[in-house]
Amino acid sequence: MTFSHFPDNPKKSLLLAQRVRKDSIISTIVAMIAYPIWCISDPYVVGEFAMEFITIRLTLTFCFGVGLFLLRNDVIKPLTQNYFLFLSIGISLAYMGAVGGKEVTLFFSLGLTTTFIGGNIIGFWNPIHSFIVLSITYICLAIFYGLWGYSESFLELVSDGLGVFIFVAPLSCLQMWIRYKSTKSEIEAVLSLSKVNQELKASNQKINQQKSQLESVYQNITNSVTYAKGIQEGFLPTDQKLNEFFTNSVILYQPRDIVSGDFYWWKETSNHFYVACSDCTGHGVPGAFLTLVGKMILDNILERKPDILPSNLLGELDQRFREKIEKTSEDHQINDGMDIAVLRLDKDKNEYLFAGAKRPLWLCRNEQILEYSATNRSIVGLIDKQNIPFEDATLDVQKGDTIYMFTDGLSDQFGGERDKKFLLKRCKESLIKPSNSSLENHISIFQNTWNDWKGNTSQTDDILLIALEV
Template identity: 35%
Template sequence: MTSPLNILMIEDNPDDQQFFRDLFSESSLGQFNLHLTDRLKDGKEYLRKHAIDVLLLDLSLPDSFELEGFIEIKEEFPHLPVIILTGMSDFKMAVKAIQFGAQDYLEKWRYDDYLMAKSIRYALERQKLLLEREKVSNQLMNSLKMLDVVNVELKELNEQLEEKVRKRTNDLLKEKQKVEKQHQLITESLQYASTIQHAILPHQQVIMRNIPESFILFKPKDIVSGDFYWAAKTNGKIIIAAVDCTGHGVPGAMLSMLGYTQLNQIVRENGITNPPDILTRLHDNMQNLLNQKFMHSGSSDGMDISLCCIDQKENRVSYAGAMRPLFRYRNGELSIFSGNRMPIGGKYRNGTQYFQGDEFLYERGDTIYLFTDGYIDQFGGNEGKKFKSRNFKTLLKTIHQLPAEQQLEALEKQFNTWKGNEEQVDDILVIGLRM
């Protein structure tokens, strides 16, 4: 029985690491053992101590830039097959990497377990052919007595090898073109879905007509979003919500459509304005829709939500939350309303779940924030760590007395500065209301 091949991947992004773990757990990749490091330095040390058949190398590492790390690897391990992984769509970079000796160049998320296995086998075969050519060439060059015969055989062998390389390269390019075409079709469909999703979201003017000093920071991670904001005015009260559905991208967006529809039905059609009652009804409806009320049935999907009802006649704010808080800043002092430690929807729980609420009288100049966890969980900074709640509170304390437009600009600037070259890890939603 053939032993599994050892594959080393140098990748610093935790999401990408998990993606490849999942990918290599597929049955068609079961003949490979995947080993992971997150720094070039650690990867080189691992290669010195272990026998590795193929290296998967990310171009964007904290301790290397573009092809620098690849060149270092090739200098120290010239016979190691290397497949370049990158999120950049740069064909020139692909050509350059192959010219420097890479066996292949793959864009992340544009292949499946079949293509990955094919690429690894191709890298091994190509490296094997190249090593065979080198070996044969050295032997033939040392055989001076058979120089004429050697030259003919070497030429024929080179032609055969080049033909194999050309054929395999053409096959790979065709596969890439096929995947790129499929990706284009998927992207176009997602862009259309994004247009629909944005069309049904309430325009910011719905909130600004009633609370002029307000803003919404909304940055989906993917083309479509699992976070969404919602607002309505009924019975003289303004209801506003920041919602974070399970996941992001297409799964999150599908769940967000259900949540958006249910909020409209509960508030607009049924006239319910008390936040705890809204969340209790929403939780019950989502469990029914997702078949979650019976043990061992249905999905575990759900949503976290921060929802408030503003009564401008009584200067009163009523609030209820499911895993998401409401922040109020008054004269530089922060008050946190934590809500309930259970989500909307989710796996079976015995009996109806009732949500508790809070309320307070607001004063002129109070600033209220509703938000999902994407901003706080973003990796970045000098050490690649999460932004965290502590930094978020400090930032809001610094900006809460500014006009809404300037608060929005400050939040966007800080987010982009912190994120730097890191990938956005989740959908971002922050709603600010200056009373």
């Protein structure tokens, strides 16, 4: 007779069956140790029947060992072994109690009770089987006590000691039922937890796969952007030409990301030399694309108009840039563009003209800064400022002066003790060049000052500083 523990879940049934098998092995080993030990008491308890009872005990113990061997080798099932184990002990003790007489009824009743209590504690199976074994034992008790001619009534047998087994044994079966239900709940909880763990493991594997994919994509993008950095830097001019027109020059160029939205540009024509410091909207890849567009437009304008005024250069740059990137439409406005400062040097007259789109020019002389303001509009920029004209300013330049053009990344950097912006005022104070200091040393000191202010704060924007010593 078999009973399905979990009819709808074979895995749960398997775990419960494994528990039954393990406890069946333990119960058999305990029985093989405990049952023969009772032989010691038989000569003192039953006297003339001692040899018969000892023979029964040892024979059953040997059978228990055979059953254990067969069970461990999966020849018989745990259910078969359990039935044999408990019925053989129960029936043999019932027989011994009946044969031994009224005087030993309590002794063997306690033995039966101990068997059922111990079996239901150590062993484990469906409690239905415990009740079946108990019922068979009850029947055998009735048969044995009837065959051996007991004239006592049931109540007298109970009072003689048999009542201990009759009333306590069912409680042990009830205890088995409680253990069985509890174990089933534990198995369900373990399997539920196992299922959750498997789902978490699957989720982690999926996350790790996605992480690997993202890392691969990120690496590919990083490699592409790094390659783009080489292209962008290839578009930037070398300082060789710059040094032909100025006593000394230093470029401080530090992208926030791999590529930059700031760019410097200079170009010589037959009569003039142009220098520009530009800050395109944004940084990183979007800003870098705009720098390439801006550089190509500037080159194209000077090829057609080599003597163009800085203000007109900015005006045409604004128009061409707008056409290139198609900034406006009827229902949408984009404010991307660039802020730029342009300096033109007349090679014959040694005259300097400046025009700026939201980027000023500073002139340092005798440890003082003279500021040339820019027009308050950007290249492209807001529609409501498109009609504001760019204006030229003539620079009063003397030998030994230092010209600064820079982007707003310098002044907008957060840092310091209160995490505030560096600001133009601090830039101006830091860029005042002592008369006895070289330009390279002075810009190096300025960079250290700026880095100290920045500290561990992330770089806010691309930075660009062009320093030209006349």
